[in-house]
Amino acid sequence: MIKEKYNKKTVFSCEVFPPKRNDDIYDIFKTLDEIKLLNPDFISVTYGAGGSNSKKTATIAAYIQNICEVEALAHMTAVGLDEASLTELLEELKKKQVNNVLALRGDKPRAMTDEEFDNRYYKHASDLIKVINEKSDMFIAAACYPEIHPESKSKEDDLKYLKLKADLGVDCFITQMFFDNDILYRFLEDMRNAGINVPVHAGIMPITNVNLLGTSVSISVSSVPKKLSNLIAKYSEDPEGMKKAGTEYAINQVTDLIKHGVEGIHIYSMNKSDVTTEIYKAAF
Ligand code: FAD
Secondary structure, three states, X not given: OOHHHHHOOOEEEEEEXXXXXXXXXXXXXXXXXXXXXXXXXXXXXXXXXXXXXXXXXXXXXXXXXXXXXXXXXXXXXXXXXXXXXXXXXXXXXXXXXXXXEEEEOOOOOOOOOHHHHHOOOOOOHHHHHHXXXXXXXXXXXXEEOOOOOOOOOOHHHHHHHHHHHHHOOOOEEEEOOOOOHHHHHHHHHHHHHOOOOOOEEEEEOOOOOOHHHHHHHHHHOOOOOHHHHHHHHHOOOOHHHHHHHHHHHHHHHHHHHHHOOOOEEEEEOOOOHHHHHHHHHHHO
């Protein structure tokens, strides 16, 4: 049970994603066998936009739960789900002994029209959280954004809906990636002042190659401090140097976060067990 993990100092979790090609599934199993050696408190598995790879998410979550014997947290998005498909998904996870979900809204998949997206059955993560709580005894995690969600009108608005998610039964929050710890510390204070007292996992993305800035970071719209952009400029032609510098940057972030008493660290592993292991061994 993930709930029971919060009686220790810092809860350690990480994220993996399903491979694009079916025949690469064994690569992720190998990665998980390696991450398992760190004894993480849970491992989360992403869900393709609009549920495009939900079967793989469930298969990988089952491997984490039953073969690695680590708590698995299966992501799911409101986009692409209705009452019947949500019930089916929850039943499938239960059958696979997966008792933890990360309930998200999701973004518009490329193949979906604006109209289809606007007419989705569940509008927000909060709608999903309410139903999951009514239908099951799942541990429920949700997303939060230290630099506010890009669609939010204001910080106050974002906090209002975060509070709604907490009040509807969220057991823990996982943050969007951030690269400046002071942003997180201010956000945690805002959350507590808004009466949100659910454990928060700080989401750390190690920038181990310069392309990540063009993909994951720009999607997340997280701000990049000068110290990190200088490293990226310095190692733009040196992949090994970037990997080392990006790992060190993440280690420094995690070390400082633990010193400041954050409840959880969540590493966006990008399916790289070596980097995850290095960060864990240096910072915990
Ligand atoms: P919501 O909580 O619904 O919030 C979205 C926006 O609506 C915010 O501006 C919020 O303030 C506002 N809002 C919230 N509730 C209400 C309400 N009741 N009424 C009106 N406004 C409201 N995407 C994937 O497709 N697959 C994944 O596996 C995945 N994993 C993720 C993991 C983490 C840790 C994070 C941080 C994000 C992940 N995402 C994933 C991306 C996520 O789906 C997007 O960021 C999406 O834009 C918002 O999802 P949400 O659950 O935060 O949405």
